[in-house]
Amino acid sequence: MTLAEQLWSENADVVAEVLDNPFVxxxxxxxxxxxxxxxxVAQDAYFLESFARAYALALARSPDTATLLTFADLLAGVREELRLHESYASSWGIDMANVEPAPATLAYTEFLLATAATGSVGVVCAAMTPCMRLxxxxxxxxxxxxxxxxxQWVETYADPGFDEVAALLEKLLDQHVDDLTAARMAYRRAMRLELAFFDAALKPGP
Structure with a gap:
């Protein structure tokens, strides 16, 4: 079992909570x-911009060319997700320009950006993988x-191409984690923040 598989298995309880979440x-x-x-959609677009910045921070600190290029590919994948959100915004009249981040959104983005700025590449991967794999x-x-x-939302994330992108990040996780305890904590924290993000989405905005 790879490390990525092990961490996913260790968090099966949170995965089950997400699948049972009324929003999902x-x-x-x-x-x-x-x-x-x-x-x-508006909150997730705000989140994804921070997710992209976290990828960029990790890219800048990549220890080798292969890792750098993989992060570049992952960053391009975020752009495709943002296009999905733009499609919804256009057809549903969602204002994406003036998003006020909810507390759950801020908690997640601040965690990701702080980890990307200060953590090792392996721990950054551990913090970012749950979003993709989940x-x-x-x-x-x-x-x-x-x-x-x-x-369209379901088909986007069910697409084998999205699974392949998630697997790219998991491969980096397997390659670069050198502090298993820190990686395990970051992964678990991200999973709990994902659940909190879905919980928060059940509450109507102002």
Whole structure:
């Protein structure tokens, strides 16, 4: 078992909580209130910009060319996710220009950016992997045929191409972790922040 597989297995309890979260279930069966989803899209776009910055910080500190180029590919993947959000914003009239980050969003972005600025490359990968692997897992766990207005969202994260991008990050995690305790703590913290992010999405914005 690789380290990435081990960390994912250790956090199966949080994965189960995410899949049982009313927000995630609402996406899967298409019943989620559209206003709640619109608020989530705006918050997630704000989050993804910080996610991209964390990749950039890790890229700048890459210890070898192969790692640098992989982070560059991962950074390009965030751009594709942001295009999905822009598509929703355009068709649903979501204001992406004046997003006020929710406390759960700030907690997650501040954790990622602080880790990317001060942690080793391996620990940065451990902090960022849960987002990628969890969304790939959620996408395949949900049924696009029942997701109704959220079909595009489900299909995006269920796509094998997204799984491949998540696997790239997991490969870097396996290669660069030299402090297992710190990596385990960062991974667990990110998983809990993911769950908190979905919980927060259930609350209507101002």
């Amino acid at each position: 279930r609402g996406i899967g069966d298409g019943s989620l209130d559209r206003k709640l989803f619109a608020g989530y 969304y790939a897992h959620v996408g395949t766990a949900l049924d696009a045929d029942t997701a109704g207005p959220y079909r």
